[in-house]
Amino acid sequence: MESSTIIITGTDTGVGKTVVAAAIVGATGGVYWKPIQAGPERDTEVVQRLTGLPDAHFLPEAYALPAPLCPSVAARRAGACIALPLLPPRRETPLIIEGAGGVFVPINGAQTMADLFAALAAPVVLVARTALGTINHTLLSLEALAARRIPVLGVVFAGEDNPETIAEIERFGRVPTLGCLPHLDPLTPGALRSSGARTLAPVLEMLRTG
Ligand SMILES: Nc1ncnc2c1ncn2[C@@H]1O[C@H](COP(=O)(O)OP(=O)(O)OP(=O)(O)O)[C@@H](O)[C@H]1O
Ligand SMILES: [Mg+2]
Numbered sequence: 001m002e003s004s005t006i007i008i009t010g011t012d013t014g015v016g017k018t019v020v021a022a023a024i025v026g027a028t029g030g031v032y033w034k035p036i037q038a039g040p041e042r043d044t045e046v047v048q049r050l051t052g053l054p055d056a057h058f059l060p061e062a063y064a065l066p067a068p069l070c071p072s073v074a075a076r077r078a079g080a081c082i083a084l085p086l087l088p089p090r091r092e093t094p095l096i097i098e099g100a101g102g103v104f105v106p107i108n109g110a111q112t113m114a115d116l117f118a119a120l121a122a123p124v125v126l127v128a129r130t131a132l133g134t135i136n137h138t139l140l141s142l143e144a145l146a147a148r149r150i151p152v153l154g155v156v157f158a159g160e161d162n163p164e165t166i167a168e169i170e171r172f173g174r175v176p177t178l179g180c181l182p183h184l185d186p187l188t189p190g191a192l193r194s195s196g197a198r199t200l201a202p203v204l205e206m207l208r209t210g
Contacts, residue, residue, distance in 0.1 A: 004093040010127040011137035013101040016158030022050035023196030030094035033059040039068030072106035085119035123151040130159035154178035178203040
């Protein structure tokens with residue numbers, strides 16, 4: 001897949017993947033794809049609201065499951081079975097693909113999000129919190145990705161800047177930091193646009209240069 005395709009994953013659900021994805025899609029004028037949506041609050045709609053981009057910038061979900069649960073369980077409840085590979089219906093770039101939950105979230109009876117990422121053959125950006133507890137979650141996620149030879153571009157932090165924590169993750173995880181998006185209150189399209197352009201410059205630059 002093209003080098004300007006990235007997968008946004010996270011150390012957990014609710015960590016800020018969608019908001020980071022919206023900042024990146026908005027700043028690059030890229031295309032957003034959430035292949036597996038579990039739950040009625042669709043991330044695609046959130047990204048559309050936060051970017052104000054037209055429908056052409058959004059690919060339809062491959063699976064849109066009603067239950068806000070892990071994808072394997074949500075699929076089972078819907079009488080569906082998620083099957084790999086899942087490939088984007090169009091290949092315009094930059095293409096920003098958002099996972100569901102974290103790396104080891106099951107998607108069917110035998111596979112996890114990591115298998116989806118490997119089949120997509122695109123590099124990953126890991127979104128992590130800056131609050132206490134993040135070092136363990138982030139290093140475990142990085143190790144799981146490395147064990148499956150899934151390339152990691154770096155970590156984007158969400159929350160208050162925490163230089164000592166970030167330094168530990170860079171040292172032990174041997175990964176670069178690609179930005180630190182602060183908590184925005186209120187979270188508006190304008191606030192995200194201006195903060196994202198400033199705080200996510202490394203990842204935006206990476207996508208611009210392909
Ligand atoms: N930088 C931010 N400023 C303000 N609010 C934020 C920010 N990042 C995330 N949030 C809020 O935190 C909540 C969770 O964020 P988000 O939906 O981006 O997480 P996620 O990792 O995409 O979750 P999921 O696993 O469900 O896809 C949302 O209500 C979102 O609006
Ligand atoms: Mg999300």
